[in-house]
Amino acid sequence: AGLCRAVEQDQPGHEGRAGESGATGGAFAFSADGGVLVTVSFILSEGGGAGRPVVIADEHLVERATLKFWKRSSGASPPHSPTDVPPAPYDPVAAMDSPHGSTAGVSHVAVSPAGTAAASSSAQEDALRLYAHTRAGWTCAHRLDRPSGPRGRAAALAFAADGSV
Numbered sequence: 307a308g309l310c311r312a313v314e315q316d317q318p319g320h321e322g323r324a325g326e327s328g329a330t331g332g333a334f335a336f337s338a339d340g341g342v343l344v345t346v347s348f349i350l351s352e353g354g355g356a357g358r359p360v361v362i363a364d365e366h367l368v369e370r371a372t373l374k375f376w377k378r379s380s381g382a383s384p385p386h387s388p389t390d391v392p393p394a395p396y397d398p399v400a401a402m403d404s405p406h407g408s409t410a411g412v413s414h415v416a417v418s419p420a421g422t423a424a425a426s427s428s429a430q431e432d433a434l435r436l437y438a439h440t441r442a443g444w445t446c447a448h449r450l451d452r453p454s455g456p457r458g459r460a461a462a463l464a465f466a467a468d469g470s471v
Contacts, residue, residue, distance in 0.1 A: 337420065358371075374402075375398075435448070
């Protein structure tokens with residue numbers, strides 16, 4: 307049994323992007339063939355609630371991270387005319403709110419070359435989480451405390467060609 311389970315998504319949701327109201331940016335990673343995409347969005351909100359406390363311009367806010375798993379769209383047809391909106395290249399598969407706990411953010415993400423595993427790190431949690439894609443969906447398979455290197459300061463996260471982290 308995994309430590310956490312991503313919630314399956316049937317409908318695409320609003321994606322926070324740097325520069326949009328309420329969004330503070332994010333991270334992303336692709337599998338080697340581009341078939342799997344993992345993104346992180348950070349949403350700022352006023353008031354209390356779950357999330358990592360942050361102060362911006364003397365205003366107390368809460369930042370919440372969401373880890374999202376996507377697959378490349380299949381069978382999408384190109385637009386018929388220049389005014390047609392092109393189809394989205396990726397479909398949402400699963401999402402996980404606060405994957406490193408309610409007061410921790412997500413520092414880095416990576417996807418294995420085959421797209422069957424993913425990883426995320428958090429400076430606040432000082433941990434690395436490994437996710438596996440199974441028939442049941444994406445699950446958090448392992449949590450590793452204090453990865454090697456200076457505490458809480460992982461500079462990058464990546465999978466090797468053989469699938470190891």
